[in-house]
Amino acid sequence: MINLFRKIRQENLIKNKFSKYLIYAIGEIVLVVIGILLALQINSWNQQRVEDEKEIALLTSLKSEFQHNLSTLNESIEINRKVTESCLQLTQLIRADSITKVPDLVDELLLNIGGISSFDARTGISSEIVNSGKLNILKNKDLRERLGNWLTLIGDSQEDLLFRSDNYTMNLMPFLIQRFPLANGELTKKLEHDKKNYLETYKVKSPFKSNLSQKDLMEFENQVWHHKHNHDYVVINELNIQDFILSTIEILEEELREKG
Incomplete structure (x- = not known):
């Protein structure tokens, strides 16, 4: 097309038709400009497509990570629910002065209150996005803010986990060791991840019996209360x-639907 304009321009110059030459020269310039604009637009489309593909990849990876965390968290919530229930049941037995009357139940409850679970979040994808400057790839402002808040939320929760663990180890366990045959809990001990029954436990009950004074009972109640108090946090x-994970997954799924 450009060669045709050039040929016509040359013919017009030869024939001294300047006005027509000017028109064709302008037409040639316009055609070149249009070509440049089209090339820029195509390049812009290609860049946008690449950015969209990157965003979809990040959204998909984030969704997978948050779904994994939700599954792990639900398991932890269920385990910790059992700890709370056992603390409450132990308190009832203490107040009813029934600790020595139901030793088998007490052994089970003492085992349960020590079965605390700690949610260990997987944050590889979200941390990489936040720390490597990939946040700007995500167009959803709420989602970008959530990723920053997510890492802070996980970090803040670690402090309460440490309080609970330290109190159990340094306060409750020393009290129980001096007053209860804790080895009896081994008779019913079962770890969820011991799928092939590798775990070896005691098979015979301890010959020792617990004998708590009124002072011991009050301290026992306080120890259980303090453990539950830290556990509640x-x-x-x-x-x-x-709640945070569920709402984040909803946003991720909505974003992926819009881009699908």
């Missing part, structure tokens, strides 16, 4: 994290 954190 962990439980609330997990329930808040669960």
Whole structure:
């Protein structure tokens, strides 16, 4: 097409038809400009397509990570629910002065209150996005803010996990060791991840019996209460994290639907 304009321009110059030459020269310039604009637009489309593909990949990876965290968190919530229930049941037995009357039940409850779970979030994808400057790839402003808040939320929850663990190890366990045959809990011990029954446990009950004074009972109640008190913070954190994860997954799914 450009060669045709050039040929016509040359013919017009030869024939001294300047006005026609000018028109064709302008037409040639316009055609070149249009070509440049089209090339720029195509390049822009290609860049946008690449950015969209990157965003979809990040959204998909984030959804997978948050779904994994939700599954792991739900398991932890269920385990910790059992700890709370066992603390409450132990308190009832203490107040009814029935600790020595139902030793088998007490052995089971003491085992349960020590079966605390700690939610260990997987944050590889979200951390990489936040720390590597990939946040700008995500167009949803709410989602970008959530990823920053997510890492903060997980970090803040670790403090309560440490309080619970330290109290159990340094306060409750020393009290129980001096007053209860804790080895009896081994008779019913079962770890969920011991799928092939590798775990070896005691098969015979301890010959020792617990004998608590009124002072011991009051301290026992306080120890159980303090353990539950620290445990409650962990439980609330997990329930808040669960709500956060569920709402984040909804946003991710909506974004993926719009881009699908």
